[in-house]
Amino acid sequence: MGRLRRSRTHHARRDVHRSNRTRVRSRDLDLIQLIDLDPKNRAALEAQPLDFEKPGLGQHYCVECAKYYETDAALQSHWRSKVHKRRCKELKEPAYTIEEAERAAGLGREGKRPTASMPVEMDTISGT
Numbered sequence: 772m773g774r775l776r777r778s779r780t781h782h783a784r785r786d787v788h789r790s791n792r793t794r795v796r797s798r799d800l801d802l803i804q805l806i807d808l809d810p811k812n813r814a815a816l817e818a819q820p821l822d823f824e825k826p827g828l829g830q831h832y833c834v835e836c837a838k839y840y841e842t843d844a845a846l847q848s849h850w851r852s853k854v855h856k857r858r859c860k861e862l863k864e865p866a867y868t869i870e871e872a873e874r875a876a877g878l879g880r881e882g883k884r885p886t887a888s889m890p891v892e893m894d895t896i897s898g899t
């Protein structure tokens with residue numbers, strides 16, 4: 772076994788180990804995509820009431836990254852950052868839904884079609 776890779780492993784992530792900790796776990800991508808990016812919910816998130824518990828009183832919130840910023844300048848620079856752009860790209864891909872999981876397991880509506888065609892295939896095999 773050679774030397775474990777130490778360089779080029781960060782990709783603009785502030786702390787690679789931090790992202791794995793549960794206490795810093797951010798909102799899941801599917802929740803953001805299906806709930807937060809709805810125009811009505813988005814407007815509510817961007818215009819939150821003053822909250823002294825949250826960074827920057829909850830006034831500077833990035834909907835895509837589910838993150839609070841201290842100042843407007845910090846939020847503006849975040850929007851221009853690689854981290855935010857990558858996040859937007861990830862959000863453009865369709866979310867993993869229960870429907871998709873069922874389809875993969877052969878339980879969904881799409882799963883029924885192959886089972887219906889199965890006896891036909893069996894007949895052709897026995898016929899030849």
Ligand SMILES: [Zn+2]
Nearest residue numbers: 833835836855
């Ligand atoms: Zn962002």
